[in-house]
Amino acid sequence: MSVRCSFEDCKCAVITVDSAIKVQLPGQAAETFQLMRGATATSEQNEFLLVKDVWDFDNVGVSKQIPPGLLVDSDRAISFVWENKPWTIEKCLKYLICAECDKGPIGMVCQVKNDHESTTLYLLSLSSLTV
Numbered sequence: 001m002s003v004r005c006s007f008e009d010c011k012c013a014v015i016t017v018d019s020a021i022k023v024q025l026p027g028q029a030a031e032t033f034q035l036m037r038g039a040t041a042t043s044e045q046n047e048f049l050l051v052k053d054v055w056d057f058d059n060v061g062v063s064k065q066i067p068p069g070l071l072v073d074s075d076r077a078i079s080f081v082w083e084n085k086p087w088t089i090e091k092c093l094k095y096l097i098c099a100e101c102d103k104g105p106i107g108m109v110c111q112v113k114n115d116h117e118s119t120t121l122y123l124l125s126l127s128s129l130t131v
């Protein structure tokens with residue numbers, strides 16, 4: 001099963017659901033990062049696909065550098081659980097956009113950390129896409 005661009009005249013396949021890990025982000029995540037909301041999105045949906053390697057995507061575009069105003073400040077920290085560890089988004093580095101029609105943002109490239117390590121991940125917003 002593929003996750004696709006939500007635009008009727010595009011429907012570009014972004015990723016196969018099986019090759020990614022589903023994570024729940026807090027409610028303010030989509031708003032904080034000003035992500036595009038798909039036509040069928042509801043405010044309760046904050047499911048993201050966590051992708052470690054850009055080559056796991058079928059098609060994805062990466063935007064230019066994000067505006068500095070969208071960096072996460074510590075009092076608005078966004079945390080999530082992955083592999084039973086709590087992670088915090090330190091910085092949103094870039095946006096993910098549709099590779100075909102450039103619509104988005106549909107997710108972000110993030111610098112995340114826990115108590116012991118720091119890494120870069122791709123977080124794809126399921127409510128910005130069509131399954």
Ligand SMILES: [Zn+2]
Pocket residue numbers: 005006007010011012098099100101102103
């Ligand atoms: Zn598209």
